[in-house]
C-alpha cells in the first residue's frame with residue numbers, strides 16, 4: 001500500500017514537472033520565434049507585442065479591468081472602437097515587395113546565411129489581389145478579443161444582450177473590417193457555446209471612414225503632396241541614407257538600387273511574415289535595431305502628419321465619431337435613469353486612420369515637440385509611437401458606470417486602463433469628462449470643420 005502511494009506521488013510530481021516543462025518550452029519556443037525588431041513595426045505590428053502576456057495565453061485577461069471603480073458601481077454601457085485584425089499587404093506594397101525580391105534574387109552577391117535562405121528557400125507568395133484583405137490570424141485577433149472582453153465585462157457583453165439585440169455592430173465598408181466584425185461575433189458565439197446565429201452589422205463609412213467624407217482633409221492632406229513633406233525630407237535624411245548603405249553592404253547590391261521604398265518593402269516583408277504566419281523569416285535578419293528604429297520613425301512621421309497632430313484637420317475630421325461616442329454615452333445615461341438601456345454595447349470596427357485622429361482629438365499621445373525629419377534623435381522617447389498605440393486589432397474601450405456619487409467613465413486602450421489627458425484620475429466622473437471636453441462637445445462641427453474655404457473651393461472647381 002505504502003509502495004503504491006509512493007509511486008502515485010512520484011508520478012504526480014513527474015507529470016506536474018512535465019506540464020511545467022512543456023509550458024516553459026512552448027512559451028520559450030514562441031518567444032524565440034519573435035524577431036528582435038518586432039516592437040518597431042508601427043501600424044504593421046501584432047497586438048501581442050503590445051500585450052506580451054497574450055503570447056502564453058491568448059484568452060488571458062487583466063482582472064483589474066472588470067473590477068468596478070467602487071463596490072457601489074454598476075457597468076451600464078460599453079463602446080469599443082476597434083481596428084480590424086491582421087491583414088495582407090496592400091497592392092501598393094505587394095508590388096514593391098515583389099520588385100525588391102527580384103532585385104535580391106538577380107543582383108545580390110552577399111554571403112550571409114539568411115540571404116542564401118531568402119534566395120534558395122523563400123518563395124514570393126503574395127499576390128496583388130490580396131490587397132489588404134483580412135487573414136485568418138486577423139479573424140483570430142477579433143475572435144479572441146471578443147472572448148476576452150466578454151470575460152472582462154460579462155454583465156454587458158452577455159448572451160441576453162446579444163440575443164436581445166442590445167449589442168450593436170457598426171463597421172467600415174472595407175472587407176477587412178466587415179470580416180473582422182463577423183469574427184468578433186464568432187468569438188462571442190464560441191464564448192457562450194451558442195449556435196451560429198450570424199448577427200447583423202451596420203455599414204457606416206460616415207462614422208468609420210470619416211476621412212473619406214471630409215473635403216478639407218481630402219484637399220489639404222490626402223491630395224496635397226506637400227502635406228507629408230516631413231516624411232519626404234526624412235526619406236532623404238542622413239539616418240535613412242545610413243540604413244540604405246548598411247542594407248546595400250549586407251546584400252552586396254549597388255546603393256543606387258536600395259531606395260527608401262525598397263528598404264521599407266523588405267522591412268514590411270519581415271513584419272508581414274511574422275504577423276500573418278508567426279514566422280521569424282530571414283527577411284528580419286536584414287535589419288539591426290538601429291535600422292528598425294529609423295523605419296519605425298518614418299512610419300510614425302507618416303501617421304503623425306496624415307492622421308495625427310501634424311495638421312489640425314486630421315483630428316478635426318474625427319468630430320463626427322467623437323460626437324457619436326458621447327451621444328451614445330448621454331443616451332445611455334438618460335435611458336438608465338428613465339427606463340431600460342436600449343444599447344448596452346456598441347462595437348465599431350475601422351482602421352488605424354479611424355483610431356489615430358480620434359485619439360489626437362482627445363489629446364492622447366501629444367508630444368510637446370512636433371515630430372519632424374530633423375529631430376529623430378530627440379524623439380526617441382516620443383509618446384506618439386504607433387507600434388504601441390495602433391497595432392492590428394487595437395481598441396479603444398469606454399465603459400460607463402452608474403455609481404452612488406454619479407456616473408463614471410473608464411477608458412481602456414488595448415485592454416489597459418488609461419487616464420484622460422488633463423484628468424489625472426482613473427474612472428473620473430462622467431460630468432468631469434464632459435466638462436473637460438466641453439469645447440469639443442459644443443463645437444467640433446464636422447460640416448464646418450471639413451468645409452472648404454471659398455478660395456480652396458475656387459481652386460478645386462478649376
Ligand SMILES: O=P(O)(O)O[C@H]1[C@H](OP(=O)(O)O)[C@@H](OP(=O)(O)O)[C@H](O)[C@@H](O)[C@H]1OP(=O)(O)O
Pocket residue numbers: 043044083089090092093306350351352353
Ligand atoms: O502602407 P499601407 O499601404 O499598408 O498603408 C495603408 C494603411 O495601412 P497602415 O499605414 O495603417 O499600416 C491602411 O490602414 P489600415 O488601418 O486599414 O491597415 C489604409 O487603410 C490604407 O489606405 C493604406 O494607407 P495609406 O495612407 O493610403 O497608405
